[in-house]
Amino acid sequence: MxxxxxxxxxxxxxxxxxxxxxxxxxxxxxxxxxxxxxxxxxxxxxxxxxxxxxxxxxxxxxxxxxxxxxxxxxxxxxxxxxxxxxxxxxxxxxxxxxGDRRADANQDAAPGVRLVVSEGPDMVEIIAGLKTVRAKLAAALEV
The missing domain is CATH 1.10.1660.10 (Multidrug-efflux Transporter Regulator; Chain: A; Domain 2)
Incomplete structure (x- = not known):
């Protein structure tokens, strides 16, 4: 400014x-x-x-x-x-x-990525699936 x-x-x-x-x-x-x-x-x-x-x-x-x-x-x-x-x-x-759940969720996020957590059991499954995909992508990049 x-x-x-x-x-x-x-x-x-x-x-x-x-x-x-x-x-x-x-x-x-x-x-x-x-x-x-x-x-x-x-x-x-x-x-x-x-x-x-x-x-x-x-x-x-x-x-x-x-x-x-x-x-x-x-x-x-x-x-x-x-x-x-x-x-x-x-x-x-x-x-x-x-609220405070956001800080906990962002600890698992990749650098520069912000996760937005909302209520519901479906979100837990979605987040778990995304983490699996992220792990697979990271493993593929290492090859």
Whole structure:
């Protein structure tokens, strides 16, 4: 995330001018992105003055990276942001549902793989089957 040199606290609200200057993105572009990306909604106070929260600044940085460095179209960048937002929401729901069982299940997972454990006897069989397949694949790679 961008470090601001304005003397404000890290979590402070920033005006569109402050965000524009810190990120090198013109204010009219930021206003246009607000129209194009429904997930980008800075607070608006009296007189319509915009205040960007740290999460808004992070989203602007992500949009800038996707559009200006990675070559996404605006619609493509919006799809990436929506997918990321949905996966974050799904992960939070899974965390609430699965509680502490998740940490135990992830100890058996391969590096970089997260297991999501849900209730039911079928899941135990499925997980056992997947572990068997993983062991067979590992043995085949060793040959």
């Amino acid at each position: 961008t470090a601001f040199d304005d003397g404000k606290d890290e979590g402070a609200l920033r005006t569109i001018g402050e965000v524009s200057e810190a990120l090198g993105i013109r204010p009219h572009v930021l206003r246009y992105w607000e129209q194009q990306f429904p997930l980008l909604k800075p607070m608006k106070r009296s007189g319509g003055r915009r205040y960007y929260r740290p999460a808004d600044v992070a989203m602007v940085e992500t949009i800038d990276r996707l559009v200006n460095r990675e070559g996404y179209t605006l619609k493509g960048a919006e799809a990436v942001l929506r997918a990321a937002s949905k996966s974050d929401l799904d992960r939070r729901k899974d965390d609430r549902r699965s």
